[in-house]
Amino acid sequence: MLNFPMIQIKTARPGDVDIVLTFINELENATFNRMIFSELYLENLSSENNVYLIAWDGKVAAGFLSCHIQGLLHHNAPVAEIQEMFVARKYRSQGIGERLLESLRKILKSRKVNQLEVTSNRKRSLAHRFYLANYFTWTSKKFVYKL
Helix, strand or coil: CCCCCCCEECCCCCCHHHHHHHHHHHHCCCCHHHHHHHHHHHHHHHHCCCEEEEECCCCEEEEEEEECCCCCCCCCCEEEEEEEEEHHHHCCCCCHHHHHHHHHHHHHHHCCCCCECCCCCCCCCCHHHHHHCCCCCCCCCCCCCCC
C-alpha cells in the first residue's frame, strides 16, 4: 500500500549528484570517491542512452534508478539494463520501486526498446523477489572476471 501518494518521479539532474552518491554508497555498502563518482555521474547523465530517475517525496529524495540502453546485435534492437536501483529504508515496501519501474517502462517504450534486463547480486534475495513480482523472469547467470 502506497503511504506516500505525493511521490513524483523526475529525471535526475547534475545537481543531484550528492543524493545519488549517498544512495549508491548505501546500496553497495561502500564509500565511493566523490570526485570520481561525480565525473562518472555527469558523463552518464549526459548520454541519451542512459535514463536516471529519482523518486521525490516533496523535497526529499526517496529512491533512484539508473538504466543504460545499448543496441545489442543478438537482439537486433536496443536493450535496456537497470544498473542501479535503490529505495531509501523509510520508503521501502511502499510502492516507490514500482513507480520508478513504471516510469522507466514508459520511457523505454517511447524509445522502442526491445527488452529491459537487470542483474542482481545473488545475496539480494529481497531484490530478486521484487523483480519477480514485477514480471521479470530469471533467464541467465552472470559471470564476472575481475581485472
